[in-house]
Amino acid sequence: MKTQWKLPDTTQAKKRLGEVEVLYDQYELTPQQKELGMNKTYFIKTYGCQANERDSETLAGILQTMSYTPSETIDEADVILLNTCSIRENANNKVFGEIGNLKHVKTQNPDVIIGVCGCMTQEEDLVKRILQKHHQVDLIFGTHNIHRLPDLLHQAHFSKERTVEVFSKEGDIIENLPTKRFNTIKAWVNIMYGCDKFCTYCIVPFTRGKERSRLIEDIIEEVNELKSNGYKEVTLLGQNVNAYGKDLRLDDGFASLLEEVAKTGIERIRFTTSHPWNFTSKMIQTISDYDNIMPYIHLPLQSGSNDVLRRMGRRYTIEEYMDVFNKIKATIPRCSISTDIIVGFPNETDEQFQQTLDVFNECKYDNAYTFIFSPRSGTPAAVLEDHIDMETKRRRLQELNELVKKYSLENNLKYVDEIVEVLVEGPSKKDETVFTGYTPQQKLVNFTAHDAKEGCLVKVHITSAKTWYLIGQLVD
Ligand code: 5AD
Numbered sequence: 001m002k003t004q005w006k007l008p009d010t011t012q013a014k015k016r017l018g019e020v021e022v023l024y025d026q027y028e029l030t031p032q033q034k035e036l037g038m039n040k041t042y043f044i045k046t047y048g049c050q051a052n053e054r055d056s057e058t059l060a061g062i063l064q065t066m067s068y069t070p071s072e073t074i075d076e077a078d079v080i081l082l083n084t085c086s087i088r089e090n091a092n093n094k095v096f097g098e099i100g101n102l103k104h105v106k107t108q109n110p111d112v113i114i115g116v117c118g119c120m121t122q123e124e125d126l127v128k129r130i131l132q133k134h135h136q137v138d139l140i141f142g143t144h145n146i147h148r149l150p151d152l153l154h155q156a157h158f159s160k161e162r163t164v165e166v167f168s169k170e171g172d173i174i175e176n177l178p179t180k181r182f183n184t185i186k187a188w189v190n191i192m193y194g195c196d197k198f199c200t201y202c203i204v205p206f207t208r209g210k211e212r213s214r215l216i217e218d219i220i221e222e223v224n225e226l227k228s229n230g231y232k233e234v235t236l237l238g239q240n241v242n243a244y245g246k247d248l249r250l251d252d253g254f255a256s257l258l259e260e261v262a263k264t265g266i267e268r269i270r271f272t273t274s275h276p277w278n279f280t281s282k283m284i285q286t287i288s289d290y291d292n293i294m295p296y297i298h299l300p301l302q303s304g305s306n307d308v309l310r311r312m313g314r315r316y317t318i319e320e321y322m323d324v325f326n327k328i329k330a331t332i333p334r335c336s337i338s339t340d341i342i343v344g345f346p347n348e349t350d351e352q353f354q355q356t357l358d359v360f361n362e363c364k365y366d367n368a369y370t371f372i373f374s375p376r377s378g379t380p381a382a383v384l385e386d387h388i389d390m391e392t393k394r395r396r397l398q399e400l401n402e403l404v405k406k407y408s409l410e411n412n413l414k415y416v417d418e419i420v421e422v423l424v425e426g427p428s429k430k431d432e433t434v435f436t437g438y439t440p441q442q443k444l445v446n447f448t449a450h451d452a453k454e455g456c457l458v459k460v461h462i463t464s465a466k467t468w469y470l471i472g473q474l475v476d
């Protein structure tokens with residue numbers, strides 16, 4: 001390995017040390033960097049969760065301040081960035097597939113800069129694999145040094161060597177990074193970075209570092225600015241939003257933050273993801289108290305078995321989970337709830353899987369994201385011996401997915417003949433008399449109308465329901 005390369009180190013990434021500062025003038029470009037992208041284009045391909053989507057908006061913002069413009073296609077771009085996810089093996093496989101595809105792009109245009117960033121590049125093994133096997137990749141950086149992109153791109157442009165810089169430890173919070181938002185009505189707003197939960201299966205605490213909260217005033221300023229720029233909806237982002245403000249020593253920080261965001265008067269507020277472990281009554285009450293906090297909560301269950309939950313390091317029992325679930329349902333009128341479930345955690349028995357189905361039947365979730373356990377190198381669960389074969393895991397996933405569909409449809413049918421409020425996202429691609437948008441409960445609606453303006457809140461009469469969406473007509 002080249003000495004100037006800075007490679008990730010998993011042992012360092014595990015540590016939770018050091019103070020975090022908030023910096024307001026860290027990001028600055030040299031005149032040369034401001035012109036580096038003149039007459040050049042970029043293409044960013046994003047994998048994974050909303051945190052990555054939001055990071056890509058920062059990457060785009062940085063590239064645009066360097067004079068790069070967006071390219072319509074990946075093949076024609078001068079700079080290609082793959083912002084990667086490593087939550088499960090198949091996320092990694094997709095990225096390696098794309099890296100492979102880009103080989104021909106590099107052959108056709110040797111001047112193109114191909115960069116890989118995001119969660120995968122925080123992992124030692126994966127970076128080594130890219131360096132050894134994928135010589136078309138020119139630039140590798142991580143989730144903690146996005147702000148270094150101008151320097152790194154400069155280096156990648158002018159040096160004959162490949163540029164590799166990954167920080168294993170999170171740095172400070174940098175508030176003055178530019179952003180190019182990809183949507184004009186709905187915006188992602190980071191409220192915190194990182195995760196300290198260390199669930200035994202999860203790579204995120206390694207790839208995203210320790211929990212760091214942005215200051216309330218900085219978040220509010222961003223929301224106010226979005227509102228004055230015509231944004232109708234914000235989604236507050238964090239790997240575990242209920243931990244917001246713990247590092248700032250705030251008491252029930254997320255409830256206070258939600259209240260402050262609600263008071264800005266922005267039309268719709270959403271947040272993701274919340275952990276069932278410290279979902280406080282005050283948070284539930286605040287969501288119920290404000291009309292502009294949407295009645296939709298993503299509450300990951302992961303498993304219906306107390307033994308599996310303990311081995312996953314989830315910090316709650318099923319009884320405690322149900323307590324939060326029932327409180328939400330009792331306090332927030334018509335709140336929809338979705339969840340995440342992992343099947344086939346090492347040595348999950350048939351009875352334990354049955355317990356997950358039982359909880360699902362009790363909660364009747366509006367939606368669920370279901371996964372087969374995927375061992376992530378460096379996490380405690382990855383080294384557990386596992387006696388459950390893949391066929392059993394696949395069968396369990398299929399069985400669970402039948403329930404997901406059943407309750408999704410059942411919940412959707414409850415809206416038939418009702419009038420719901422929809423935030424219009426635009427006409428559908430296939431038919432311009434059909435428009436799409438979401439209800440407060442995050443139900444997708446396809447509705448007919450002569451005209452419906454993007455970004456407006458409209459009333460729609462629901463005429464029928466499908467498993468994944470509602471169908472309706474605009475109410476004049
Ligand atoms: N294997 C399978 N699913 C996982 N998730 C996180 N890590 C893993 C893993 N190693 C799922 C969890 C989490 C969602 C974002 O991804 O359900 O809530």
Ligand code: SF4
Pocket residue numbers: 047048049050051052084085086087119203204207208
């Ligand atoms: Fe994937 Fe997790 Fe990284 Fe999001 S934070 S991109 S889900 S690994």
